[in-house]
Amino acid sequence: xxxxxxxxxxxxxxxxxxxxxxxxxxxxxxxxxxxxxxxxxxxxxxxxxxxxxxxxxxxxxxxxxxxxxxxxxxxxxxxxxxxxxxxxxxxxxxxxxxxxxxxxxxxxxxxxxxxxxxxxxxxxxxxxxxxxxxxxxxxxxxxxxxxxxxxxxxxxxxxxxxxxxxxxxxxxxxxxxxxxxxxxxxxxxxxxxxxxxxxxxxxxxxxxxxxxxxxxxxxxxxxxxxxxxxxxxxxxxxxxxxxxxxxxxxxxxxxxxxxxxxxxxxxxxxxxxxxxxxxxxxxxxxxxxxxxxxxxxxxxxxxxxxxxxxx
Amino acid sequence: xxxxxxxxxxxxxxxxxxxxxxxxxxxxxxxxxxxxxxxxxxxxxxxxxxxxxxxxxxxxxxxxxxxxxxxxxxxxxxxxxxxxxxxxxxxxxxxxxxxxxxxxxxxxxxxxxxxxxxxxxxxxxxxxxxxxxxxxxxxxxxxxxxxxxxxxxxxxxxxxxxxxxxxxxxxxxxxxxxxxxxxxxxxxxxxxxxxxxxxxxxxxxxxxxxxxxxxxxxxxxxxxxxxxxxxxxxxxxxxxxxxxxxxxxxxxxxxxxxxxxxxxxxxxxxxxxxxxxxxxxxxxxxxxxxxxxxxxxxxxxxxxxxxxxxx
Amino acid sequence: xxxxxxxxxxxxxxxxxxxxxxxxxxxxxxxxxxxxxxxxxxxxxxxxxxxxxxxxxxxxxxxxxxxxxxxxxxxxxxxxxxxxxxxxxxxxxxxxxxxxxxxxxxxxxxxxxxxxxxxxxxxxxxxxxxxxxxxxxxxxxxxxxxxxxxxxxxxxxxxxxxxxxxxxxxxxxxxxxxxxxxxxxxxxxxxxxxxxxxxxxxxxxxxxxxxxxxxxxxxxxxxxxxxxxxxxxxxxxxxxxxxxxxxxxxxxxxxxxxxxxxxxxxxxxxxxxxxxxxxxxxxxxxxxxxxxxxxxxxxxxxxxxxxxxxx
Numbered sequence: 019x020x021x022x023x024x025x026x027x028x029x030x031x032x033x034x035x036x037x038x039x040x041x042x043x044x045x046x047x048x049x050x051x052x053x054x055x056x057x058x059x060x061x062x063x064x065x066x067x068x069x070x071x072x073x074x075x076x077x078x079x080x081x082x083x084x085x086x087x088x089x090x091x092x093x094x095x096x097x098x099x100x101x102x103x104x105x106x107x108x109x110x111x112x113x114x115x116x117x118x119x120x121x122x123x124x125x126x127x128x129x130x131x132x133x134x135x136x137x138x139x140x141x142x143x144x145x146x147x148x149x150x151x152x153x154x155x156x157x158x159x160x161x162x163x164x165x166x167x168x169x170x171x172x173x174x175x176x177x178x179x180x181x182x183x184x185x186x187x188x189x190x191x192x193x194x195x196x197x198x199x200x201x202x203x204x205x206x207x208x209x210x211x212x213x214x215x216x217x218x219x220x221x222x223x224x225x226x227x228x229x230x231x232x233x234x235x236x237x238x239x240x241x242x243x244x245x246x247x248x249x250x251x252x253x254x255x256x257x258x259x260x261x262x263x264x265x266x267x268x269x270x271x272x273x274x275x276x277x278x279x280x281x282x283x284x285x286x287x288x289x290x291x292x293x294x295x296x297x298x299x300x301x302x303x304x305x306x307x308x309x310x311x312x313x314x315x316x317x318x319x320x321x322x323x324x325x326x327x328x329x
Numbered sequence: 330x331x332x333x334x335x336x337x338x339x340x341x342x343x344x345x346x347x348x349x350x351x352x353x354x355x356x357x358x359x360x361x362x363x364x365x366x367x368x369x370x371x372x373x374x375x376x377x378x379x380x381x382x383x384x385x386x387x388x389x390x391x392x393x394x395x396x397x398x399x400x401x402x403x404x405x406x407x408x409x410x411x412x413x414x415x416x417x418x419x420x421x422x423x424x425x426x427x428x429x430x431x432x433x434x435x436x437x438x439x440x441x442x443x444x445x446x447x448x449x450x451x452x453x454x455x456x457x458x459x460x461x462x463x464x465x466x467x468x469x470x471x472x473x474x475x476x477x478x479x480x481x482x483x484x485x486x487x488x489x490x491x492x493x494x495x496x497x498x499x500x501x502x503x504x505x506x507x508x509x510x511x512x513x514x515x516x517x518x519x520x521x522x523x524x525x526x527x528x529x530x531x532x533x534x535x536x537x538x539x540x541x542x543x544x545x546x547x548x549x550x551x552x553x554x555x556x557x558x559x560x561x562x563x564x565x566x567x568x569x570x571x572x573x574x575x576x577x578x579x580x581x582x583x584x585x586x587x588x589x590x591x592x593x594x595x596x597x598x599x600x601x602x603x604x605x606x607x608x609x610x611x612x613x614x615x616x617x618x619x620x621x622x623x624x625x626x627x628x629x630x631x632x633x634x635x636x637x638x639x640x
Numbered sequence: 641x642x643x644x645x646x647x648x649x650x651x652x653x654x655x656x657x658x659x660x661x662x663x664x665x666x667x668x669x670x671x672x673x674x675x676x677x678x679x680x681x682x683x684x685x686x687x688x689x690x691x692x693x694x695x696x697x698x699x700x701x702x703x704x705x706x707x708x709x710x711x712x713x714x715x716x717x718x719x720x721x722x723x724x725x726x727x728x729x730x731x732x733x734x735x736x737x738x739x740x741x742x743x744x745x746x747x748x749x750x751x752x753x754x755x756x757x758x759x760x761x762x763x764x765x766x767x768x769x770x771x772x773x774x775x776x777x778x779x780x781x782x783x784x785x786x787x788x789x790x791x792x793x794x795x796x797x798x799x800x801x802x803x804x805x806x807x808x809x810x811x812x813x814x815x816x817x818x819x820x821x822x823x824x825x826x827x828x829x830x831x832x833x834x835x836x837x838x839x840x841x842x843x844x845x846x847x848x849x850x851x852x853x854x855x856x857x858x859x860x861x862x863x864x865x866x867x868x869x870x871x872x873x874x875x876x877x878x879x880x881x882x883x884x885x886x887x888x889x890x891x892x893x894x895x896x897x898x899x900x901x902x903x904x905x906x907x908x909x910x911x912x913x914x915x916x917x918x919x920x921x922x923x924x925x926x927x928x929x930x931x932x933x934x935x936x937x938x939x940x941x942x943x944x945x946x947x948x949x950x951x
Contacts, residue, residue: 049427052369058674060700069419074399074662078371081397086703088696092403102905105912110693110904113927116671263371283413288414305424312650320362360738363680382732385710389663389682392708403714593732594724601727612728616735 020315021132021139023188024148033190037158039051039313039323040306046082055321056086062105062115064090065142066122071282071304072142072151076119081313088115108134117318120144135302138318146182152281153186155310157194159236159303163277171235175201176242176262176287178208183281184242185212197222199236201229203258207249229262235269239264241280241287241300259286266291279303330445331627332413332450334627335459336501344501348469350624350634351617352493357393358619365395366632373426375401375418377433382593382615383453383462387430392624399426415534419445428629431455457493463592464497466621468505470614471549474588478505482546486512487553487573487598489519495525510547511518512540514569517559540573545582549577552591552598552611570597577602590614643754643761644936646770649695655812661781661935661945668704669930677683677705677742677943684737686723686729686753687764688713688744693803693904693926694764694773698741701933710737739940742766758941768804774903775808777932778875779816781925782860785899789816793857797823798832798864798884803898807834819844819856823851825880828870851884856893861886863902863909880909888913901925 022028025245028282029168038192041202046050061080065073076089100228104127112135121142143149161167172191174184180202188198188208198221200208207225217223226232233239237289244262249255263286264278280288280300333339339347356362359628372391377385408611415438422429423446431439432453433625439459454460459554472478481501485495499519501511509532511519518536536555537543544550555573574597575589591599591611603609627634644650650658650828667673687695699709710875726749733740734757734925742750744766750763750770765771783789794813796806809868810830820843821947829847839845848854854862866884871877883909886900902922914920938945 046369049370054369058668058676058704058706059671060703062696068402070401074373074401074421074425077399079395081371081399082369084369086700087701088699090696091690091692100905101907106905109923110696110926113923114696114930283411283417287414300422301420304421308425357680360681365680379713380715385684385712385732385736388710389708392710393680395680581834594722594728596723612731612735615732619736 020318021141022150022318023129023132023139023141023184025150025153027150030193033154034156036154036310036313036317037161039255039316040154040158040309041162042323042325043309043312047079047305047312049082053324055324056080056083056085056315056319059085059117059319059321060088060115061085061109061315062088062090062118062124064111064118064120066090066093066120066127068199069121069143071138072121072307075304075307076140076142076311076315078136079315082185083312083315085315093103104131105134110292111135112137130259140314140318141286145184148186149182150186151307151311151314152183153190154314155303155307156183156187156240156279156281157190158306159279159299160191160277162306163299164237167191167196170196170237171199172196172238172239172240173201173229173232173236174208175198175229175244177244177248178202178242179206180245180248181242183282184240187240188212188216192216192219192221197224199224199232201226201232201262201263203227203244206244222224229264230268233268233276234273235272236276239276239278239297241278241284243283243285243287263287264292265289266295269295269297272297331629333461333629334440334452334454336448336461336464336497338461341504342478344465344468345466347621347624347628349471350627351465351620352473353634353636354620354623358623360393364635366635367394367396367626367630369398370396370428370630370632371426372396372399372626373399373422373429375400375422375429375431375433376578377404377431377438379385380432380454383432383618386449386615386618386620387451387453387626390626393619394626396626411416415442415529416445422446423448427605428460428626451625451629454493457491459497460493461497462618462622462625463494464501465530465620465625466614467551467590467592468501469617469621470590471588472572473617474553474610475548475586478502478507481548482505483507483512483549483551484510484512484543484547485519485553487516487554488559489513489553490517491556491559492553495519495551498551499523499527499619502529503530503532508535510535510537510543510572512537512543514538514555514573517555538572541579544579544587545584546586548584550587550589550608551587551601552595553569554594554596554598560633574598574600575603576600580606580608583608642867642940644772644940645754645761645763647772647775647808648709648759649772654781655776656937658776658932658939661782661938662776662780662931663784664945664947665931665934667691669701669745669927669934670705671704675946677710677946678702678707678795678937678941679706681707681739681938681941682710682737683944684710684712684733684740684950686733686742687739688712688715688742688749691743691765694743694929697926697929698764698933698937700760700938701930701937704939705934707937715867726753727756733757742822744754750779761891762940765804768802770808771804771935772808773929775812776936777929778809778862778901778903779812779927780928780932781901782899785921786897789813792818793821794818794860795821795823795851795854795858796830796862796864797825797851799828799866799870800824800864802826802867802870806830806862809862809937810828810838810892814838814841814843819846819849821846821854823848823854823884825866825884826847828866849883851886852890853900855890855898855917858897859899861900861919863906864942865902865905865907865909871874884916885909885911887911891917891919894919
């Protein structure tokens with residue numbers, strides 16, 4: 019394993035091993051213990067489009083482990099503007115860093131970049147393509163809260179058509195035997211080929227537009243943002259946005275240990291009154307991104323994660 | 330003490346204790362000795378509006394002590410633009426960092442942020458609100474130059490109406506028994522309620538428009554920038570700007586140990602020919618910001634400052 | 641040696657000594673060994689105009705050695721916009737950092753800055769002025785590939801009129817006894833006073849417009865970008881750009897150890913099919929920038945470079 023472009027690059031065993039290492043790193047991510055095992059290593063953060071959360075998450079993961087981070091910075095100011103190709107930019111990074119994280123608007127840019135260089139490359143989102151570290155942190159959150167990834171009832175809610183995150187996560191959960199419920203407006207349903215693929219591999223799939231009637235049998239509700247731009251007019255959007263939204267009052271029938279997740283940023287999909295419930299795990303989920311990325315960075319840099327003991 | 334939102338959060342004893350620690354950190358800030366007591370700690374620098382000087386000062390304070398810094402970066406590119414609330418952004422930071430510095434255009438944003446999270450928050454300026462680390466570094470500068478904060482004659486000059494810095498500093502100096510002279514154009518005088526408050530607590534206050542006639546009895550002259558936008562027309566501004574300006578020739582009657590301060594950046598308020606006089610302390614003042622912030626960071630992170638000996 | 645503004649500030653012995661230290665640092669730059677000899681030191685990266693490659697090169701050089709970096713950030717957001725003078729900005733940096741790198745659109749800005757402060761200043765390009773670390777890394781590349789700087793046949797190709805890089809490099813190579821061939825369109829020839837100076841110091845100079853006929857006797861071809869804006873119309877530019885371009889097929893007559901260099905970013909001057917030839921050294925050259933800058937940083941900070949042994 020030399021780069022991570024899609025979750026398909028990983029076996030189930032590799033995924034679980036990354037999550038195991040991530041778990042041992044929790045005290046480091048919380049600042050309770052200091053373990054600079056990446057001292058002297060340099061990460062290049064190449065965000066060809068902005069993603070504050072993901073960039074900062076990788077940055078804190080690297081720095082908590084003693085490593086250093088180079089930021090490409092605002093692309094509008096970079097040599098990219100002078101007409102440099104992605105290939106050439108990556109050659110430069112090959113000379114400057116030990117590992118690179120790339121976020122790029124063009125699908126396939128991450129794979130192309132990893133082929134261009136000798137250092138490991140992590141895909142942090144390439145257009146409509148993949149974002150595998152999001153999937154890893156989602157899996158880590160589910161496993162941490164439920165103790166297992168196997169056989170859970172998971173609903174994915176919102177924009178399932180264009181949401182890169184929900185496609186990868188569905189495929190990963192199916193590999194661990196989860197049953198999936200896809201809840202979306204009819205114009206934003208999960209792409210047919212993904213549903214067909216999942217069913218043909220034996221996964222139980224339910225498709226519905228009814229969020230509120232589905233809640234009581236679920237272990238996980240994964241909410242996503244529905245973007246205004248997907249709708250022909252504001253009215254249509256408002257109608258849909260109101261329906262695919264969670265309020266505290268919707269949760270009375272939920273299992274005690276049902277968890278609500280969201281890749282963030284949220285806008286209106288989850289009412290703030292949900293934040294104080296035991297179900298709300300979206301902020302912890304963001305924090306778990308740090309350990310998931312720590313674990314991955316160590317693996318790709320060939321650095322073993324020692325048993326970590328909090329001070 | 331878990332956050333610092335305003336200087337009112339601190340007792341006089343706490344202020345003096347922060348200044349004592351700051352003093353012991355001078356050799357570290359000068360790069361003469363290396364003491365990485367914040368290794369493994371992460372500071373989030375959340376500048377929702379730019380402030381180069383303050384951002385870099387916190388950054389060097391943290392890094393000199395071995396800590397790491399995350400920058401939110403250009404807010405125009407951040408998740409804030411996608412409609413994320415300040416509350417949600419702060420939850421993310423709570424998972425990524427051990428302490429946060431926030432600069433925000435909205436008054437009250439720092440207090441709101443500190444209430445939203447578990448990590449300590451330092452207010453680095455919230456609109457017309459407070460900027461307590463500026464006050465700490467101002468006090469450190471005065472104490473370092475005069476050996477005490479007690480009983481000094483301090484003039485504050487320029488825009489006293491809108492200047493957040495001079496309000497906090499006046500209140501702090503009053504607590505240490507200083508006599509204050511407020512020197513400003515009539516349209517930019519110190520707000521009446523602040524003057525009343527200070528007088529009722531027994532502080533000696535003089536208000537005047539005459540900068541040059543006041544110099545000889547002063548221990549400190551604290552200059553501030555008068556902004557063009559405060560005046561209805563350019564002519565009016567030019568007249569005032571010319572009067573509330575210090576030149577070397579104005580200083581002949583000054584006490585030998587009188588010091589001139591400025592929160593910087595200056596534009597025209599202090600002639601460059603003053604820079605070479607013994608009175609000019611504004612650049613040292615900027616440097617002292619580093620130790621004041623070092624001291625505060627350690628305190629809020631619960632890290633004791635050891636006796637520091639220069640190599 | 642307290643600052644580096646132009647290569648003229650260095651004797652040949654100093655240049656060679658910097659290159660010797662740089663060579664010993666290769667394992668550190670490759671991440672093979674970790675030697676934090678600049679721990680506790682702070683570099684201020686002051687890019688008043690963007691230069692991604694140079695900024696990141698200094699940043700990785702500093703961080704590989706355990707040092708910390710402060711970035712001025714986007715100048716459009718900085719105190720410079722509030723009307724602060726370069727002198728005042730530099731005073732602030734004097735208090736925040738141990739060494740500063742400055743890139744500025746105005747010729748002479750680097751010298752002016754270094755005179756304003758006590759810390760060492762490295763010129764990373766000041767308008768039409770100098771960019772000495774580019775020259776150092778160019779010399780390092782040539783010496784590494786050829787084993788010597790003495791007596792080589794070096795061609796400089798492209799925009800020789802406005803190219804800051806080729807002016808400094810020509811003068812440096814002349815000091816080491818190289819023979820120079822200047823290959824450019826007639827409108828972009830090397831300035832007459834530089835040619836005269838070089839000839840009067842005994843350097844063999846050939847001037848030509850013929851790139852392809854010159855290749856077989858050369859040891860080094862240094863390509864540069866020809867900017868569209870230098871030409872009155874697009875047609876004129878396209879004609880010239882097509883002629884001063886290297887393709888793999890142009891290299892059949894080249895010496896085996898002839899190397900092709902480029903300060904990067906390239907646009908169209910070197911066909912991608914050249915990248916896979918033994919002659920292509922432009923990406924290594926970018927990497928060598930890291931060690932050249934490491935070496936210089938240590939020297940200016942007064943830190944001795946120990947014998948480095950790869951792990």
